[in-house]
Amino acid sequence: MVKQFKKVMRSPISWIAFTLITVFVLCAVLSPILAPYDAGAQNLRERFVPPFWMEGGSLNHILGTDDLGRDILSRLIYGSRTSIAVGFLAACFSGGIGITLGLLSGYFSKLDGIIMRIADIQLAFPQILLSLSIVAIFGGGFTKLILVLGITGWVSYARVIRSEVLSIKTSDYILAAQTEGVGGARILLRHILPNIIARAVTISTFQMATAIITESSLSFLGLGIPPNVPTWGNMLQSGQLFVDSAWWLSFFPGLCIMLIVLSINLLGDVLRDSLAPKTS
Amino acid sequence: MTNANQNVLELDNIKMYFPIKSPFLKRTVGYVKAVDDISLSIRKGETLGIVGESGCGKSTLGRVIMRIYNPTSGEIRINGEDITRAKGQELKKVRKQCQMVFQDPFASLNPTMRVGEIVSEPLWVNKIMDKKGAESKAKELFERVGLRESDFYKFPHEFSGGQKQRVGIARALALNPNLIIADEAVSALDVSIQAQILNLLNELKAEYHLAYMFITHNLAVVKHISDRIGVMYLGHLVELADKKEIFDHPLHPYTEALLSAVPVVDKRKRRERIILSGDTPNPAKPPSGCPFSNRCPKCMEICKTAAPKKMVLENGHQVACHLYQ
Numbered sequence: 001m002v003k004q005f006k007k008v009m010r011s012p013i014s015w016i017a018f019t020l021i022t023v024f025v026l027c028a029v030l031s032p033i034l035a036p037y038d039a040g041a042q043n044l045r046e047r048f049v050p051p052f053w054m055e056g057g058s059l060n061h062i063l064g065t066d067d068l069g070r071d072i073l074s075r076l077i078y079g080s081r082t083s084i085a086v087g088f089l090a091a092c093f094s095g096g097i098g099i100t101l102g103l104l105s106g107y108f109s110k111l112d113g114i115i116m117r118i119a120d121i122q123l124a125f126p127q128i129l130l131s132l133s134i135v136a137i138f139g140g141g142f143t144k145l146i147l148v149l150g151i152t153g154w155v156s157y158a159r160v161i162r163s164e165v166l167s168i169k170t171s172d173y174i175l176a177a178q179t180e181g182v183g184g185a186r187i188l189l190r191h192i193l194p195n196i197i198a199r200a201v202t203i204s205t206f207q208m209a210t211a212i213i214t215e216s217s218l219s220f221l222g223l224g225i226p227p228n229v230p231t232w233g234n235m236l237q238s239g240q241l242f243v244d245s246a247w248w249l250s251f252f253p254g255l256c257i258m259l260i261v262l263s264i265n266l267l268g269d270v271l272r273d274s275l276a277p278k279t280s
Numbered sequence: 281m282t283n284a285n286q287n288v289l290e291l292d293n294i295k296m297y298f299p300i301k302s303p304f305l306k307r308t309v310g311y312v313k314a315v316d317d318i319s320l321s322i323r324k325g326e327t328l329g330i331v332g333e334s335g336c337g338k339s340t341l342g343r344v345i346m347r348i349y350n351p352t353s354g355e356i357r358i359n360g361e362d363i364t365r366a367k368g369q370e371l372k373k374v375r376k377q378c379q380m381v382f383q384d385p386f387a388s389l390n391p392t393m394r395v396g397e398i399v400s401e402p403l404w405v406n407k408i409m410d411k412k413g414a415e416s417k418a419k420e421l422f423e424r425v426g427l428r429e430s431d432f433y434k435f436p437h438e439f440s441g442g443q444k445q446r447v448g449i450a451r452a453l454a455l456n457p458n459l460i461i462a463d464e465a466v467s468a469l470d471v472s473i474q475a476q477i478l479n480l481l482n483e484l485k486a487e488y489h490l491a492y493m494f495i496t497h498n499l500a501v502v503k504h505i506s507d508r509i510g511v512m513y514l515g516h517l518v519e520l521a522d523k524k525e526i527f528d529h530p531l532h533p534y535t536e537a538l539l540s541a542v543p544v545v546d547k548r549k550r551r552e553r554i555i556l557s558g559d560t561p562n563p564a565k566p567p568s569g570c571p572f573s574n575r576c577p578k579c580m581e582i583c584k585t586a587a588p589k590k591m592v593l594e595n596g597h598q599v600a601c602h603l604y605q
Contacts, residue, residue, distance in 0.1 A: 172388035176448075179346050179380055180402035180455065181372040194392035 009270070017266035024260050027080040035074035036062075039230045043069035048246045064248045066238065072252055075230040079253065082231040083212050083260065086146060090211035091204040093150030098157020099200055103188050105158060106165025116162070119155045127152050131214055135223045145224055149211045157203050164196045198275035205268030209261040216257050232257050287360070288459045288491040289322040289345065289378070294354035296337070296344050296515075300564055312564045314340040315351070316515035316571075319590075322459065327485065327492040329506030329523070331499060331538065335560060337515040338495045339383075342461045345493070346380050347371060359458065376406060379452035383464035385444035389436035395447045396422075396432035402454045421450040424487075425480060442473035449480065453488060461493045466501060478505055499542050503527065511535045514563055514571040517590075521597040531599040533578045570602065578603060 009015060027034060049065040050057045057064060063072040105115040122130070134148045168174060169192065177191050218224035219233025220240075227234050232253040239249030296315035299308040314337040322328045332338045344351045347363065356364045363374045382388035389398055396418055403414035419429055425446040436444055445465065452460050462481070466474040482505065484490060496502055502509055503523065510520040511534065519532040530536045537554040544551070556575045561567055567574045573583040580602060588600045 172382040172384060173390040175343075175346075175348055176380065176382060176388055176451065177390075177401070179348065179375050180451070181375055181406045182401065183405070186405065191390055191393070195390070 007274075013266055014270045017263040017270070020259055020263040021267060024080050024084060024256075024263075027077045028084045031077045031081055035071075035077040037071040037074040039070065039075050039078035040228065041070060041074075045069065048242070050246070051248050063252055064246075066235070066249050067242060067246075072235075072248060075235060076232070076252055076256055079230045079232045079235060080256070080260075082142070082225055082229065083215065083257070086142070086149070086215045087208040087212040087260075087264070089146045090149035090153060090215075091208040093146055094153030094207055094211075095157055095200060095204050097150060098154035098203075099161055099193075101154065102158040102161025103165055103192065106162040107169055107184070107188055107192070112162070115158065119158055122152070122155050127210075128214065128217060131218060132221070132223060135218060140218070140223050140226065142225060142229075145215060145218065149214055152214075153207050153211065156207065157200065160199055160203055161196055164199055165192055168192050168195055198272060201275055202268050202272040205264050205271065209264045212257065212261055212264075216253075286323050287321045288324050288326075288358065289493070290355075290357040290360075291318055291320050291345070292355040292357075294318045294341070294344060294356065295352045296340055296349055297352045310564050313515045313566065314563060315344060317354075318512075318515075318517045319354075320510060320517060320520060322491050322493060324458070325485070325489055325491055326508065327494055327506045329494045329496065329502035329509040330512060331496060331502050331509060332512035333497060333560060335563065336512045337563070338497075338512050339463050341512070342380065342463045342493065342495050345461060346375070346378065372406065376455045377457050378459045378461065379455055379457040381445070381448050381452050381460060381462045381465040384468050385441050385448055386436075386468075388448050389444055391436055394433050394435055395439070398436075399447065399450045399454055402451065406455065408455070418450070418454065421453055424484075425450045425453070426476075440473075441469050442477060445469060445473075445477055446480070449477075449484070453484065456488070457490070459491045459493065461495065463495045464497070465494070467496060467498060474501065481505065499538065511538065514560060514566055516571050516600065517598075518572065518601070519597075519599045521595075521599075525595065525597050529597075531597065531604060532572075532601045533576050533603070534572050537577075570600075 009018065043065070046061070046065050046069045047067055049061050051064045052059050052062050061071050061073070063076070065071055066075070101115050105112045130152050131148050134151070135144070138144055174187060174191060177187050182191070215224055215231065216233030216236060219231050220237040222237065224233055225231045227238070235253040236250050239246070239253070242249055294315055295313070295317055297311040297313050300310045300312060301307065302309045316337075318341060320328070330338045330341065340349065343349050345356060347356075347366070351364065354364070355362055358374055358377050361374070363371070366374050389395065396415065399421060400411070400414040400418035403409055403417055404411045408414075409417065419432060422429060422432060427443060427446050427450070431439070431443070436447070439447065465481075466477050469477060478501065481492065485492065492505070494502065494505055506523050508521065509523050509526045511518050511526070511532065513534050519526065519530070519535045526535065527539065530539055537556050540551045540554045554577060558575050561571070561574060567584070569585045570576070570583040570588050573579050576583065582602050586602075588602045588605060590598055590600045591604055592598050
């Protein structure tokens with residue numbers, strides 16, 4: 001696996017993706033050290049300062065300030081915490097539900113009908129609409145947001161995992177395990193799960209990207225994280241009012257969202273190639 | 281026929297019909313008769329070869345015996361015990377006596393498990409011994425089938441096809457079965473490796489008091505390893521006799537045609553080649569009467585209307601053909 005990982009990392013694209021993700025993770029972990037200002041520190045005398053290369057900009061605020069005079073760069077750095085945490089936790093949570101249900105659904109044909117019909121019903125709703133209604137009923141906030149994203153994201157895991165299980169469970173090595181008297185739980189966890197974990201990891205990268213976008217969208221709509229916490233979605237939302245006069249308020253958080261989603265997706269490709277079980 | 285306690289395996293009128301479902305309403309519109317009314321027995325320490333062309337149901341028969349598929353009707357007895365409807369713990373117990381070696385050594389070993397774990401797993405899962413004991417027993421088996429102890433912690437992809445098949449054999453031996461069903465166990469291997477594996481199987485047979493059911497399409501293999509040979513065609517067992525008897529006096533026209541396809545070096549011993557016309561019929565729509573009637577060079581009027589009954593001649597030679605009734 002390490003060898004294959006090294007081989008894949010030779011391509012420049014995976015290098016860029018990997019570096020970007022490292023940078024974002026470092027920002028999230030070290031935000032109090034890296035950020036030049038406090039994320040909430042307002043300075044009403046320095047509102048709408050443009051980025052340093054524009055007229056009126058200064059190196060004190062490299063990416064400028066927002067409508068309340070808060071430093072954009074610092075807010076972006078602090079915002080990476082929320083985005084990465086939301087993405088990671090939501091992917092883990094929905095992965096936990098989705099992988100479990102997918103395994104059960106694929107292996108036990110009696111459960112298959114029930115689980116897949118629930119999945120179909122859920123797929124009939126657009127994800128954002130579903131998230132919106134759940135948030136509208138139960139309220140926003142960090143924990144609830146992760147729960148919502150987990151509940152809305154499990155279907156994409158479950159469907160792929162189920163189809164993988166369906167094809168693996170008729171393979172000779174599973175038949176062999178069954179005829180040896182290995183029990184169902186052990187077959188699922190020890191024989192089937194390791195063979196599909198690569199697929200699950202790949203899906204979770206895409207799921208992470210989707211979760212980050214959904215979080216941003218919900219925050220943009222004012223339904224996600226409370227506005228006093230800096231997140232990229234919140235920043236986009238507050239910036240949109242001034243997009244004519246001060247484009248940098250919404251441009252940079254948008255750019256960050258795009259870059260992290262892109263690099264996570266690229267990383268997913270890299271992982272898929274290096275985690276696949278060897279067959280010959 | 282023989283005393284019941286001497287038979288490892290007895291099959292009585294086994295039928296395995298797979299329903300064909302219509303695409304939308306999932307109604308059963310017909311059946312694929314993969315195995316149709318097969319009765320046979322395997323004595324202790326005997327090797328029964330089952331031959332037949334692709335799709336004749338020989339692998340299905342093996343899987344029915346392993347209870348991977350549940351037979352539509354009929355009775356399976358292993359060591360005299362009826363296992364046709366065994367479930368749960370009972371089925372687990374039965375399966376210890378009967379293990380399988382699969383055709384494709386690449387597909388029959390889990391790519392994510394170390395081979396040592398694959399071989400030792402059946403021992404501790406069935407609570408025959410603890411994990412440690414299972415490991416040392418598995419190492420013994422490794423040595424016995426011709427693998428090194430250092431191979432124990434390798435993954436399947438690090439082995440060649442022949443070595444993988446040795447792992448598969450070690451796994452089948454782990455539970456100390458009386459009967460091993462070898463489903464095309466050597467077909468995926470090179471000819472030189474085939475011979476090694478066949479010799480290994482022959483050695484193990486005496487050592488572990490095994491009986492084999494050897495399913496193959498390769499007549500040379502079957503001739504090398506079997507005591508008795510059964511010939512299958514379209515889900516039916518058309519002929520069953522001792523190896524020598526089958527090769528010297530084949531009775532069923534299908535067996536004759538099969539044997540005539542084996543190349544013989546000695547010119548004087550060459551048989552006239554019988555070329556069968558047409559393809560194997562669709563097992564969902566078998567010909568009425570004898571299943572072989574539409575391709576049989578000796579087909580008579582009666583063959584097209586009535587299915588031949590199984591006849592047993594004095595020397596134990598079984599055949600299902602109107603020519604002998």
